[in-house]
Amino acid sequence: MDALVLSARRKGSPVVVGLDPDPRHLPPEMHGLPEAEAAREFCLGVLEATAPEAAAVKLQSAYFERLGAPGAVLYAELLRAAADLDLPTIADVKRGDIGPVAAAYAEAHLSVYGATSVTVNPYMGADAVVPFLDEARRVGAGGGAFVLVATSNPSAAELQNSSEPPLYEAAARLVAGLGRPGETGYPDAGAVVGATRPEVGWGVRELLPDALFLAPGYGAQRGDAANVRALLDARGAGVLVNSSRGILRAFEGTETGYKDAARAATRRMRADLEAAGVRA
Amino acid sequence: MDALVLSARRKGSPVVVGLDPDPRHLPPEMHGLPEAEAAREFCLGVLEATAPEAAAVKLQSAYFERLGAPGAVLYAELLRAAADLDLPTIADVKRGDIGPVAAAYAEAHLSVYGATSVTVNPYMGADAVVPFLDEARRVGAGGGAFVLVATSNPSAAELQNSSEPPLYEAAARLVAGLGRPGETGYPDAGAVVGATRPEVGWGVRELLPDALFLAPGYGAQRGDAANVRALLDARGAGVLVNSSRGILRAFEGTETGYKDAARAATRRMRADLEAAGVRA
Numbered sequence: 001m002d003a004l005v006l007s008a009r010r011k012g013s014p015v016v017v018g019l020d021p022d023p024r025h026l027p028p029e030m031h032g033l034p035e036a037e038a039a040r041e042f043c044l045g046v047l048e049a050t051a052p053e054a055a056a057v058k059l060q061s062a063y064f065e066r067l068g069a070p071g072a073v074l075y076a077e078l079l080r081a082a083a084d085l086d087l088p089t090i091a092d093v094k095r096g097d098i099g100p101v102a103a104a105y106a107e108a109h110l111s112v113y114g115a116t117s118v119t120v121n122p123y124m125g126a127d128a129v130v131p132f133l134d135e136a137r138r139v140g141a142g143g144g145a146f147v148l149v150a151t152s153n154p155s156a157a158e159l160q161n162s163s164e165p166p167l168y169e170a171a172a173r174l175v176a177g178l179g180r181p182g183e184t185g186y187p188d189a190g191a192v193v194g195a196t197r198p199e200v201g202w203g204v205r206e207l208l209p210d211a212l213f214l215a216p217g218y219g220a221q222r223g224d225a226a227n228v229r230a231l232l233d234a235r236g237a238g239v240l241v242n243s244s245r246g247i248l249r250a251f252e253g254t255e256t257g258y259k260d261a262a263r264a265a266t267r268r269m270r271a272d273l274e275a276a277g278v279r280a
Numbered sequence: 281m282d283a284l285v286l287s288a289r290r291k292g293s294p295v296v297v298g299l300d301p302d303p304r305h306l307p308p309e310m311h312g313l314p315e316a317e318a319a320r321e322f323c324l325g326v327l328e329a330t331a332p333e334a335a336a337v338k339l340q341s342a343y344f345e346r347l348g349a350p351g352a353v354l355y356a357e358l359l360r361a362a363a364d365l366d367l368p369t370i371a372d373v374k375r376g377d378i379g380p381v382a383a384a385y386a387e388a389h390l391s392v393y394g395a396t397s398v399t400v401n402p403y404m405g406a407d408a409v410v411p412f413l414d415e416a417r418r419v420g421a422g423g424g425a426f427v428l429v430a431t432s433n434p435s436a437a438e439l440q441n442s443s444e445p446p447l448y449e450a451a452a453r454l455v456a457g458l459g460r461p462g463e464t465g466y467p468d469a470g471a472v473v474g475a476t477r478p479e480v481g482w483g484v485r486e487l488l489p490d491a492l493f494l495a496p497g498y499g500a501q502r503g504d505a506a507n508v509r510a511l512l513d514a515r516g517a518g519v520l521v522n523s524s525r526g527i528l529r530a531f532e533g534t535e536t537g538y539k540d541a542a543r544a545a546t547r548r549m550r551a552d553l554e555a556a557g558v559r560a
Contacts, residue, residue, distance in 0.1 A: 022380070062377060062384035068392050069352040076348065096401055097342060097374055098433040100302070104342035112348050121376055123403050123428055123447075125435030148403055153378040155405030162450040163443035167403075170442040 001190055001212045002182040003088040003116050003142030004240060008055035008280040013270045014237075016090065016214070017050045017262075018244025019043050019078065020060040025249050027258040036070035039063070042258070043078050046248060049259035051085040053266040055280065058090040058214075058242055059115070079114050088116040090214065094148060096121030096128040106135035116143035119192055119214070122171045129178060133188055137180075144188030144212075147175045149204050152194025152217030161200070168200060172207040179211065186212040186238070195241065198230035205231055213239045218269065219246025225276035237279040243269055281470055281492045282462040283368040283396050283422030284520060288335035288560040293550045294517075296370065296494065297330045297542075298524025299323050299358065300340040305529050307538040316350035319343070322538070323358050326528060329539035331365040333546040335560065338370040338494075338522055339395070359394050368396040370494065374428060376401030376408040386415035396423035399472055399494070402451045409458055413468055417460075424468030424492075427455045429484055432474025432497030441480070448480060452487040459491065466492040466518070475521065478510035485511055493519045498549065499526025505556035517559040523549055 008014050021039035030038040047057060059078060064071035082089045091109040095102065095118070102120075109115050110132070120132050132145040150160055150168040160168045172191065179187025190212040193204050205213075213231050218224070218241050231239045243265070250265035251258040288294050301319035310318040327337060339358060344351035362369045371389040375382065375398070382400075389398050390412070400412050412425040430440055430448040440448045452471065459467025470492040473484050485493075493511050498504070498521050511519045523545070530545035531538040 020381070022384075060381060060384075062375070062381045062388065065388035066384045066392055068356065068388075069349050072349040072352040094377055094401075095342070095374070096376070096403075098431070101300070101340060101342045104302075104340075104346045108342065108345035108348075112346055121374075121401050121403050122439060123376075123401050124431050124433050125438030125440075127433045127435040151378070151404050153404050153407045155407040158405030158454060159402060159447060159450050160405075163445055163447065165443055167439060167443065167447055170439050174438060 001117065001144045001186045001188055002184045004056050005184040005186050005212060007088050008240060011055055012280050013053055013055050014240050014273060014278055014280045015054050015266055015270050016056045016058050016240050016242040017046065017054045017247055017266060018058045018060060018242045019046065020244040020248065021063045025252065027251055036067045036074055039067060040074050044081060045259050046262045047078065047081055047085065049263040050247065050266045051087055053263065053270055054087060055240055056088045056090055057082045058092050060244065061091060061093045076113050088143070090146065091115035091118045094119045094121045096123050098124065099127045099131060102128050102131040106132045110135045110139055110143065116141055118145050120145045120147050122147050122174055126174060126178065129174065133178060136188055142182065144190060146190040146192045146214040147171060149175065149191040150193050150197060150200045152196040156194065168204060169207060172204050175211060176208055185210065190214060192216065193231055195227045195231065198227045201231045205233065209233060211238070214242060215239050216242045219243045225272045225278060228273065228278050229276055232278065235279065236277060239278060241273060241278070281397065281424045281466045281468055282464045284336050285464040285466050285492060287368050288520060291335055292560050293333055293335050294519060294521050294553055294558055294560045295334050295546055295550050296336045296338050296520050296522040297326065297334045297527055297546060298338045298340060298522045299326065300524040300528060301343045305532065307531055316347045316354055319347060320354050324361060325539050326542045327358065327361055327365065329543040330527060330546045331367055333543065333550055334367060335520055336368045336370055337362045338372050340524065341371065341373045356393050368423065370426065371395035371398045374399045374401045376403050378404065379407045379411060382408050383411040383415070386412045390415045390419055390423065396421055398425050400425045400427050402427050402454055406454060406458060409454065413458060416468055422462065424470060426470040426472045426494040427451060429455065429471040430473050430477060430480045432476040436474065448484060449487060452484050455491060456488055465490065470494060472496065473511055475507045475511065478507045481510045485513065489513060491518070494522060495519050496522045499523045505552045505558060508553060508558050509556055512558065515559070516557060519558060521553060521558070
């Protein structure tokens with residue numbers, strides 16, 4: 001995860017900007033454009049506006065898949081545009097499948113499309129995770145895989161906390177056993193740990209004291225900077241904090257253009273995290 | 281899942297043909313073609329050759345994603361070609377994400393691309409599954425969602441059997457609570473249950489006596505017809521059995537053309553299942 005950590009330090013920002021172009025939440029100037037074109041304008045605009053404030057960009061695959069083949073073209077273009085802005089990328093694909101299929105997914109997102117890192121689902125065990133780490137090591141771009149451990153959604157606990165020991169502990173142990181540390185000391189296997197359940201996050205940090213966390217749920221999902229603190233490592237760092245809706249929809253209900261609103265929201269989030277003692 | 285069940289009964293076959301076009305296992309006549317073109321020829325050939333013997337076709341998303349945007353075009357074309365052959369389709373995407381994202385995935389695969397059914401990962405709980413059922417009901421094509429419960433891969437037990445009660449039980453209970461029965465009596469929430477661990481399969485069937493199962497692992501992953509029997513419902517039916525590699529690579533090491541080899545392998549599998557008492 002060196003590419004992500006070094007970018008966060010260089011920018012002095014742990015903020016990850018999530019690009020989830022939801023067609024129901026586009027700025028008025030894009031109404032009437034063909035969907036893929038509207039998504040393209042919007043994402044490129046947000047990317048450019050927020051790049052100076054962000055450590056990385058996360059693309060939510062679903063919103064590109066629903067655009068069909070033009071969505072695949074756009075997904076590739078945005079990954080290239082982020083790279084041109086010197087921003088590492090996270091392909092938020094949450095794939096999880098048997099070994100050979102995981103290898104095909106890893107090749108797709110880390111090589112063909114060229115994202116720096118990916119998100120991965122561990123339901124199937126190590127088989128489903130290792131091919132992503134292998135591919136990231138082969139590519140050598142300082143990326144890795146964030147494995148879902150404790151997610152931020154309302155029904156997360158249904159499976160993740162339904163047994164003894166809880167599933168999130170088994171997932172955390174899986175992550176601990178698979179990563180290899182890079183030059184920054186962070187292993188290339190990271191964890192997705194929501195900022196919405198600090199008591200769970202604290203437990204996951206105990207099991208993964210050295211790992212880089214990707215924390216979704218800030219803003220729209222009611223995670224806040226105080227909750228992110230529960231996820232920090234011993235150095236007061238080790239967490240990249242994603243916001244998607246809080247940045248993309250910042251223009252709604254205001255007179256501000258979407259780019260200015262997105263930039264201002266990203267700045268506020270960065271300041272808020274800094275004030276809470278979250279280091280990049 | 282009515283469309284799948286009715287097709288299996290009409291054909292007298294519980295066989296699902298898995299289209300996983302691995303570039304390292306293409307017939308010699310396709311060597312030298314551009315990758316997407318080779319995958320297209322191969323998949324269309326296998327589809328046409330095996331359609332009379334199959335209940336449905338399953339497309340493994342990863343092998344299309346790794347082809348980039350041309351893979352998205354091909355994925356759409358193959359789903360249409362299967363529909364033209366009167367074959368219901370399963371988009372093997374194993375997506376699993378928070379509600380609004382799951383809704384975007386459901387729209388992508390069940391509406392934009394037009395698959396009949398999908399596979400879904402339950403790690404995040406009901407939030408991640410319900411949008412697929414909602415979309416399948418909205419489309420009204422007799423499809424649904426197969427939720428990963430007990431998978432067929434070597435490391436499946438690492439998370440699925442690591443706690444008390446085991447994760448696969450929690451996943452099965454989730455499925456039981458979400459499905460609505462169609463005209464055939466099978467609920468629209470089905471389960472992915474591998475044919476490789478019959479003792480687990482038996483336990484899942486006890487929890488889901490009425491559900492339609494999709495059983496991967498037949499053939500290449502060492503599942504066999506005897507193991508499929510452990511998954512049957514009280515009527516001796518309720519299982520669709522997938523084979524990908526066993527059909528796609530049947531030509532390897534023979535003088536037979538890939539189409540004839542795929543058709544013969546599908547026929548043998550169908551006869552093998554019939555002999556073991558697996559009803560369509």
